[in-house]
Amino acid sequence: xxxxLNNMQKEAVFQTEGPVLILAGAGSGKTRVLTYRTxxxxxxxxxxxxxxxxxxxxxxxxxxxRERISEQVGYGAESIWVSTFHSxxxxxxxxxxxxxxFDNNFTIYDSDDQxxxxxxxxxxxxxxxxxYKERTFLNAISSAKDELMDPVAFxxxxxxxxxxxxxxxxxxEYQAALKKNNALDFDDLIMKTVELFRADAExxxxxxxxxxxxxxxxxxxxxxxxFELIRxxxxxxxxxxVVGDDDQxxxxxxxxxxxxxxxxxxxxxxxxxxxxxxxxxxTQTILDAANGVIKNNEGRKEKALWTENGTGDKIDFxxxxxxxxxxxxxxxxxxxxxxxxxxxxxxxxxxxxxxAQSRLFEERFVISxxxxxxxxxxxxxxxxxxKDLLCYLKTIDNARDDLAVRRIIxxxxxxxxxxxxxxxxxxxxxxxxSFYNALRGAEEITTLGRAASKIKPFVMFIQSxxxxxxxxxxxxxxxxxxxxxxYVTELEAEDTEEAKARIENIDxxxxxxxxxxxxxxxxxxxxxxxxxxxxxxxxxxIDSLDEDQDYVILMTLHxxxxxxxxxxxxxxxxxxxxxxxxxxxxxxxxxELEEERxxxxxxxxxxxxxxxxxxxxxxxxxxxxQYNKVSRFVKEIPRExxxxxxxxxxxxxxxxxxxxxxxxxxxxxxxxxxxQKPEKSFGTPGNPASLGYQEGxxxxxxxxxxGTVQNIVQGGRDYEVTVDFDKVGVKxxxxxxxxxxxx
DNA sequence: AAGACCGAGCTTTTT
DNA sequence: GCTCGGTCTT
Numbered sequence: 001x002x003x004x005l006n007n008m009q010k011e012a013v014f015q016t017e018g019p020v021l022i023l024a025g026a027g028s029g030k031t032r033v034l035t036y037r038t039x040x041x042x043x044x045x046x047x048x049x050x051x052x053x054x055x056x057x058x059x060x061x062x063x064x065x066r067e068r069i070s071e072q073v074g075y076g077a078e079s080i081w082v083s084t085f086h087s088x089x090x091x092x093x094x095x096x097x098x099x100x101x102f103d104n105n106f107t108i109y110d111s112d113d114q115x116x117x118x119x120x121x122x123x124x125x126x127x128x129x130x131x132y133k134e135r136t137f138l139n140a141i142s143s144a145k146d147e148l149m150d151p152v153a154f155x156x157x158x159x160x161x162x163x164x165x166x167x168x169x170x171x172x173e174y175q176a177a178l179k180k181n182n183a184l185d186f187d188d189l190i191m192k193t194v195e196l197f198r199a200d201a202e203x204x205x206x207x208x209x210x211x212x213x214x215x216x217x218x219x220x221x222x223x224x225x226x227f228e229l230i231r232x233x234x235x236x237x238x239x240x241x242v243v244g245d246d247d248q249x250x251x252x253x254x255x256x257x258x259x260x261x262x263x264x265x266x267x268x269x270x271x272x273x274x275x276x277x278x279x280x281x282x283t284q285t286i287l288d289a290a291n292g293v294i295k296n297n298e299g300r301k302e303k304a305l306w307t308e309n310g311t312g313d314k315i316d317f318x319x320x321x322x323x324x325x326x327x328x329x330x331x332x333x334x335x336x337x338x339x340x341x342x343x344x345x346x347x348x349x350x351x352x353x354x355x356a357q358s359r360l361f362e363e364r365f366v367i368s369x370x371x372x373x374x375x376x377x378x379x380x381x382x383x384x385x386x387k388d389l390l391c392y393l394k395t396i397d398n399a400r401d402d403l404a405v406r407r408i409i410x411x412x413x414x415x416x417x418x419x420x421x422x423x424x425x426x427x428x429x430x431x432x433x434s435f436y437n438a439l440r441g442a443e444e445i446t447t448l449g450r451a452a453s454k455i456k457p458f459v460m461f462i463q464s465x466x467x468x469x470x471x472x473x474x475x476x477x478x479x480x481x482x483x484x485x486x487y488v489t490e491l492e493a494e495d496t497e498e499a500k501a502r503i504e505n506i507d508x509x510x511x512x513x514x515x516x517x518x519x520x521x522x523x524x525x526x527x528x529x530x531x532x533x534x535x536x537x538x539x540x541x542i543d544s545l546d547e548d549q550d551y552v553i554l555m556t557l558h559x560x561x562x563x564x565x566x567x568x569x570x571x572x573x574x575x576x577x578x579x580x581x582x583x584x585x586x587x588x589x590x591x592e593l594e595e596e597r598x599x600x601x602x603x604x605x606x607x608x609x610x611x612x613x614x615x616x617x618x619x620x621x622x623x624x625x626q627y628n629k630v631s632r633f634v635k636e637i638p639r640e641x642x643x644x645x646x647x648x649x650x651x652x653x654x655x656x657x658x659x660x661x662x663x664x665x666x667x668x669x670x671x672x673x674x675x676q677k678p679e680k681s682f683g684t685p686g687n688p689a690s691l692g693y694q695e696g697x698x699x700x701x702x703x704x705x706x707g708t709v710q711n712i713v714q715g716g717r718d719y720e721v722t723v724d725f726d727k728v729g730v731k732x733x734x735x736x737x738x739x740x741x742x743x
Numbered sequence: 744a745a746g747a748c749c750g751a752g753c754t755t756t757t758t
Numbered sequence: 759g760c761t762c763g764g765t766c767t768t
Contacts, residue, residue: 057758086758111757130751186758221758253756356754376757410744417744540758558756580755599756622753623759 005029005036012241012274013037016045016213019234019268020241021261025305026290026605027281027564030243031068034215037241038080039072041213049076051212055230056084057221058540061562065217081211085226086186086538089193093184094534096196096203102182105530107394107401108537109178109185112382114138116403117181121173132166140167141174145187146223146255148194151175180434182400190225197232208236218562219244219264223255231267240268246301247294250558250599262301279305281564281608283312289611289637290604296636297594305605314643316612319630323357323572323619327364330569330614334370334552337567345371349553349565351603353578356621357571358554365552375545375555381536385491385502386509390536392481393474395436396465397529402428402435409439409458412490416458420451436462461485474532475513482506512536557603568607570600573615574628600633612644613637691721693742699723700741709740 002010009029012022013036024030034054041047054069056062062083070077081088090108098104109117118134144154151172158164178184184192197204214234216222219242222230234240242264249258265271279287287305294300320326330350337343350361358374365372380386388411394404410416427445428438442448442455461484469477482488488506491499513532520527545553545563553565557578572578578600583592604611613634618627693699697709707725721740724730 059758084758189758250756251758254758354755413745415744419744538758556756578755582755596755620759 002036002040005032006278008274008276008278009033009036012276013040015241015272015274016041016047016239018238019264019271021219021264021268021271021273022241022243022276023273023301023303024243024245024276025279025303026245026248026602027279028276028305029278029280030217030276031065033276034065034217034243035068035072037215038069042073042076047213048079049073050079051210052215053081053088053211053213053233054083054215054217055088056082056217058562059084059087059538060540060545061217062087084538085222085229086189087534089189089229090534090538092193092207093189093196094530096200097192099200099203100192100196102179102184102192103398103400105182105398107181107183107398107404108189108534109183109403110382110537111138111186112387113183113403114185116407117177118170118174121170121177125170125173127166127170137167137170137174141171142187143255144171145191146225148191148225148228150191180400181402182398183403187225190223190229194225194228194232197229204232205236207233212237213239214241216240216242217244218248220246220249220258220261221251221256222260224257224260225255227257227260238268245303247297247303247598248561248602250561250595250602252595262299275301275303277303277305279307279605280309282307282605283309283609285312285314285641286604286607286611289315289641290601292638292641293597293604293633293636294601297597299594313610315637315641316610316644317634317642318612318614318644320614320616321618323360323616324364326571326614326616327360330361330571330612331364331368331370333569333612334567335368343567345550345552346547347566348569349555349560349563349567349606350569350571351555351557351560351606352571353557353580353599354572355556357577361554361571371551373545373549373551373553375553375559379540380505380508381539383502383505385487385506389478389481389487389506389509390533392465392485393477393529393533395462396469396477397533399436400434405436405439409455412485412487414458415454416451420448420455423447423451424455469529473513473517473527474529475510475517477529478510478513557599560606561602564606564608566608567610567612568603569612569614570603571614572619573613573631573634574619575631576626576628577619577621578631579633597633600631613642691740693740698743700743706743 002013005013009032012020012033016037022030022033024033038052038054041052042049054062054065056065066077066080066082069080069082073080083091093102093106094104096104097106115134115138118138119129122129122132122134122137144150149157151168154171155165155168158168178188197207211233214230216230221244230240230242242261244261246258246261249256249261252258260267265273282290284307287307291304318326318329320329334343334345334348337348338345352358355376358376362372362374381390388408391404391407394401395408398404406421409421423445424438424442425435427447428435431438438445439455439459442452442459445452448455465477465481465484468480472480488503491503491506516532516535517527520531525531557570576584579593579596583589583596586592615628615630615634618625620626691712693709695709695712698706699709700706705725707723709721710724710730711722713722722730723740
């Protein structure tokens with residue numbers, strides 16, 4: 001079965017002992033190598049699956065690897081530890097963090113929580129957040145943690161630098177507050193684990209013994225803390241295999257240390273280095289373009305991708321006058337290719353530099369009725385209604401998380417305001433107890449007066465939920481919270497489309513909780529509240545990509561790493577946008593431009609068969625019109641690889657404002673983008689009767705009011721309905737979005 | 744205490 | 759252009 005591998009891949013698979021660096025170019029079959037290697041370890045080398053660990057960055061990658069390993073290995077695959085850096089650390093910390101003075105049921109703070117906490121701290125330290133931004137402090141702290149620098153070390157490094165000394169003070173307070181709340185932020189997860197290993201030889205030895213064979217994917221993205229974690233774990237047996245591509249290192253801003261991969265042979269002098277350069281994904285044209293771009297970077301490990309896949313089509317390069325036309329072209333191109341049967345929607349991906357660019361495409365797709373899915377942007381779990389409910393769960397689970405308690409104490413409104421909260425906080429500080437415990441003894445707080453009577457029911461409620469939590473499952477608990485707080489009832493009363501979307505999200509949360517319980521049951525583990533909260537804290541948007549559903553995928557270039565699509569559109573290839581203006585004017589512009597270039601390389605190499613590169617001469621950025629030149633990266637692609645017309649002629653300049661307004665209407669109605677499952681109306685229009693109205697009927701629209709249906713035409717995958725509204729006149733709209741009701 | 748109103752800042756990327 | 763957060767009003 002190893003005959004399926006090329007010679008270099010075989011070498012990588014068979015080299016099981018000692019440190020190994022696999023330099024795997026884009027699309028060179030590294031996942032295959034890792035899974036075969038795992039199989040080889042178990043079947044040929046007799047290694048116990050229990051002693052193997054594979055670490056990735058995203059849950060999606062971990063899931064895929066787990067799946068492919070179980071196909072490969074069969075028996076015993078489930079005892080291999082395959083997971084992300086963050087969840088690995090959480091699993092370890094849940095068992096042992098008490099040795100560092102935390103409770104094992106700590107909560108995990110996301111960036112919203114961090115900011116709230118930071119705000120608090122700045123207030124307490126009397127720092128004016130108009131001058132010194134919370135984000136700046138948090139970034140400084142995050143970088144420090146990436147480098148394993150604790151507040152003491154930070155302070156030492158700040159000597160003579162007043163600004164840095166202030167940051168050190170904030171850092172110290174911030175850590176103290178986290179500890180008081182029994183909470184960790186994302187960076188702490190890694191750093192505390194390293195700290196634990198350093199502080200406790202017994203624990204370290206246990207995990208070193210357990211993880212005798214360690215594999216790390218996307219190694220070029222590890223930061224110093226992650227490197228130290230891996231190095232420490234592997235130091236006993238030295239069986240460390242890392243896979244990465246320095247050309248795809250795109251997370252420097254997040255602390256990724258490219259020297260982890262460039263200097264691997266220095267860290268592990270007896271390391272074996274294996275290069276995988278044969279590409280199985282793309283056409284030679286695409287690879288030539290990618291090589292043409294990346295070769296302009298210095299300080300990289302020399303590699304040249306090649307393939308046996310054949311030349312393939314040229315790259316379609318198009319420049320437009322405006323970003324609207326760009327979106328329009330891509331939408332039409334996708335439609336054309338889908339209707340010709342060349343591709344399904346899900347074979348197409350639009351990649352861009354910034355999330356903000358997604359909006360134009362979204363508007364265009366809504367109007368054209370093209371199903372799409374945007375990855376990134378506002379995370380499901382960051383939405384208000386979801387966070388509110390999760391904070392109820394957090395409060396029930398961990399009474400020491402003051403942040404969570406404060407968030408929900410007046411949601412829904414209980415008539416408890418800022419003044420009351422401040423008085424409770426003062427009391428809590430004075431008596432050195434948690435916020436929640438101060439609430440429990442509200443009668444004792446003399447300054448409160450009558451407000452104490454409003455607090456009592458809240459405390460009673462949490463207490464009762466706490467005892468229920470022992471018996472109820474997470475989903476039942478959620479339902480109970482919703483029921484008793486009247487959260488959904490309140491939303492129903494609002495009776496707006498936005499409120500409905502929120503309710504849908506809440507339903508989705510309940511299903512996710514139920515799904516969590518099911519999975520736990522299957523695995524024979526107890527479904528704990530903490531477990532659910534933890535899972536929820538560590539999911540990224542990219543994890544929700546579902547390959548079974550047919551939609552065009554829109555995402556940033558960063559999110560696209562590790563994925564591949566038959567048809568890729570690189571949109572907004574303009575100097576100032578990509579490479580970003582920030583990188584062009586940066587102090588270390590040369591280094592930043594190299595990072596941008598790697599990002600371009602990642603983008604190009606996502607394409608399997610077809611690549612289109614587009615840009616616009618003019619686009620709106622932050623309400624201002626910008627005029628941009630074609631990206632320098634496009635110019636680095638050999639000209640003969642490009643085809644496509646530079647669009648000069650103005651094809652039917654339809655009144656953009658009108659369609660724009662139309663799209664906006666639809667937006668207002670559906671503020672959260674696509675539903676989780678694309679609506680039926682996308683694929684199969686069904687018959688006109690399913691609309692529930694016909695020509696001549698009186699209908700009501702949520703924005704336009706009442707009107708008379710003039711015409712219903714089947715247009716592609718949906719019905720186009722023309723309605724004469726009493727107030728606003730004749731409008732054409734798609735049935736699936738208009739949500740017309742017969743009156 | 745709760746809702747309305749207005750101005751600032753944002754947009755590089757996120758586990 | 760839009761969103762968030764702060765202030766002002768009731």
